[in-house]
Amino acid sequence: MEDKKNIEPVLELKDLKKSFGENAVLNGFSLQLFKGENLVVMGRSGSGKSVMIKCLVGLMQPDEGIIKIKGEEISSIGHSALDVLRTNIGFLFQGSALYDSMTVRENLEFPLRRHKEKLQLDHNTEALVLEALENVGLAKAIDLMPAELSGGMQRRVALARALILKPEIILYDEPTTGLDPITSKEIIQLMRSIQKTYNTSSLIITHDVDCARVISNRMILLVDGINYAEGTYKELSSSTDPKVQAFFKN
Ligand SMILES: Nc1ncnc2c1ncn2[C@@H]1O[C@H](COP(=O)(O)OP(=O)(O)OP(=O)(O)O)[C@@H](O)[C@H]1O
Numbered sequence: 001m002e003d004k005k006n007i008e009p010v011l012e013l014k015d016l017k018k019s020f021g022e023n024a025v026l027n028g029f030s031l032q033l034f035k036g037e038n039l040v041v042m043g044r045s046g047s048g049k050s051v052m053i054k055c056l057v058g059l060m061q062p063d064e065g066i067i068k069i070k071g072e073e074i075s076s077i078g079h080s081a082l083d084v085l086r087t088n089i090g091f092l093f094q095g096s097a098l099y100d101s102m103t104v105r106e107n108l109e110f111p112l113r114r115h116k117e118k119l120q121l122d123h124n125t126e127a128l129v130l131e132a133l134e135n136v137g138l139a140k141a142i143d144l145m146p147a148e149l150s151g152g153m154q155r156r157v158a159l160a161r162a163l164i165l166k167p168e169i170i171l172y173d174e175p176t177t178g179l180d181p182i183t184s185k186e187i188i189q190l191m192r193s194i195q196k197t198y199n200t201s202s203l204i205i206t207h208d209v210d211c212a213r214v215i216s217n218r219m220i221l222l223v224d225g226i227n228y229a230e231g232t233y234k235e236l237s238s239s240t241d242p243k244v245q246a247f248f249k250n
């Protein structure tokens with residue numbers, strides 16, 4: 001990672017702190033995501049992974065700390081500039097969070113409509129929706145309702161929705177949780193092919209050690225509210241620190 005020291009990260013968190021009453025969840029968590037890399041954050045259930053990612057996309061306000069997207073500190077820029085920056089970020093929510101009362105097509109049109117003016121998308125959105133669905137192998141599901149899809153298909157549609165604006169940065173919150181091993185592998189393969197095709201930078205939150213091994217260029221372990229350990233899968237999985245080892249034991 002030495003060679004990356006002089007490169008501006010596409011995403012940066014510095015000393016992020018967030019408490020809920022007495023519950024200090026993040027106690028100074030930092031990370032840097034560099035262009036084109038797959039960075040995995042692992043942490044136990046309840047350690048604050050989703051809280052961290054929600055702070056990143058503005059769904060939650062941190063108590064303290066600095067958040068930078070493409071070098072811009074997000075507290076210091078105006079709302080409209082912030083919105084434009086955020087169109088560069090795709091977010092795959094934990095679960096899938098599709099809108100149940102909308103068809104697959106309408107779910108995918110949703111982010112397009114929201115950012116229509118900024119993106120100058122006056123041409124037909126049909127082609128974009130189809131392209132996004134083709135990327136995840138689900139063009140045939142375009143007119144179905146979420147309830148008519150399997151869990152794995154829902155996850156793929158959610159992925160298509162996260163990708164439809166061709167974001168430079170994708171945040172994945174537990175992309176494989178709740179899926180069977182084979183479907184998990186398919187999702188991981190999709191994530192890798194998307195990264196290759198679009199050279200996206202990805203921040204992947206997962207419990208899934210196999211997912212981390214296959215997809216990560218680098219990993220951060222979130223323990224006690226801080227970035228407790230960082231390194232490649234190989235480095236971390238051979239660590240002698242018991243808190244680090246605990247992640248890799250079955
Ligand atoms: N809106 C909220 N109000 C109060 N407490 C919250 C809120 N959101 C999260 N928390 C608390 O913050 C802690 C971290 O939650 P978070 O959802 O980030 O965990 P996580 O690491 O994503 O866990 P999991 O792996 O199960 O998804 C938990 O103790 C949770 O109860």
Ligand SMILES: [Mg+2]
Nearest residue numbers: 049050051094
């Ligand atoms: Mg979570």
